[in-house]
Structure formats: C-alpha cells, structure tokens
Ligand SMILES: CC[C@H](C(=O)O)C(=O)SCCNC(=O)CCNC(=O)[C@H](O)C(C)(C)COP(=O)(O)OP(=O)(O)OC[C@H]1O[C@@H](n2cnc3c(N)ncnc32)[C@H](O)[C@@H]1OP(=O)(O)O
C-alpha cells in the first residue's frame with residue numbers, strides 16, 4: 319500500500335534560520351516559505367535527489383505543531399509522509415485495522431496540492447504518519 323517516501327518533516331521555531339542552515343551550510347536546494355493557513359503552518363521544502371525535507375513553522379493561533387515545539391523547543395522530526403495510489407482506499411483499509419485516522423477522515427489538500435491524511439503517532443511506533451495521494 320505505501321509507496322515512495324515523499325518527505326520527512328522537521329518542526330522548527332525559525333523557518334528562515336533552518337532554511338539558511340540547509341542552504342548555506344549543507345548546500346541544499348531550499349524553496350521559499352509558503353503559508354498554509356488551513357493547516358496552521360508555514361512550510362519550506364528542501365529538495366533532495368531521492369525525497370524532500372519539509373520544514374514546518376507554526377502559523378496562527380491554533381497550529382497543530384505548537385504543542386510539539388513546546389515539548390521540543392530546539393525542533394525535531396515531526397512526521398514522515400508516504401505516497402499511496404488511492405488515499406480513500408488506504409484510509410478505509412487502515413480504519414478497518416483499527417488505526418486512528420486524524421480529523422474526520424476526509425482528506426485535505428496538502429502542500430503539494432494533493433489530498434493528505436494523518437495517522438495517529440501512537441498507532442505507528444510513536445511516529446506521526448502522513449499519507450499523500452501520489
Ligand atoms: C501543509 C500540509 C503539510 C503537508 O505535508 O502537506 C503538512 O505536513 S501539515 C503538518 C501539520 N499538521 C498536522 O500535524 C496534522 C496532524 N497532527 C495532529 O492532529 C496533532 O499534531 C496530533 C494529534 C498528532 C498531536 O496533537 P497534540 O500536539 O495536541 O498533542 P497530543 O497531546 O494530543 O498528543 C498525543 C500524544 O502524541 C504525541 N505526539 C504528538 N505529536 C507527535 C508527533 N509529531 N510525533 C510523535 N508523537 C507525537 C504526544 O507526545 C502525545 O503523547 P503522550 O505520550 O500522550 O504525551
């Protein structure tokens with residue numbers, strides 16, 4: 319069911335500093351920040367030959383990553399994103415196994431303009447999993 323690793327997300331308190339670090343110290347190809355108000359984050363993508371790093375900074379009052387950063391003030395790996403061919407079929411299969419699909423289970427459009435869903439970290443080895451329709 320899961321396919322390519324689309325990205326590994328790192329939550330940060332300062333997305334400009336994180337971008338400069340990867341661009342200037344690691345020589346990486348870093349996108350400009352884009353606000354994603356419906357997700358409560360500002361995102362940057364570090365484009366790698368085989369996948370991406372997604373930097374996330376809280377945006378607005380009720381960012382879903384605010385609590386994570388309170389617990390991890392230096393930042394940290396926030397989630398992994400796998401691609402799936404059919405996100406609705408994946409959702410239904412996961413729900414049938416008892417996995418918790420976050421929100422109301424309706425896919426939302428993510429940073430790549432594709433439908434995404436999230437699976438509870440407590441059901442996946444303490445790791446927040448994002449699924450993105452390939
Ligand atoms: C623009 C879209 C972009 C894209 O790629 O397209 C994105 O990726 S947007 C990313 C931001 N959006 C989300 O993360 C949405 C899904 N996340 C959530 O619904 C919440 O963050 C949730 C439910 C995972 C955690 O909620 P909260 O921060 O309020 O903490 P809780 O106390 O409810 O957490 C319960 C339990 O889980 C542990 N936890 C929380 N976050 C993570 C994490 N990222 N990785 C691993 N574990 C996590 C938390 O510590 C609690 O554990 P406990 O042992 O009970 O303390």
Ligand SMILES: [Co+2]
Nearest residue numbers: 327372399448
């Ligand atoms: Co993501």
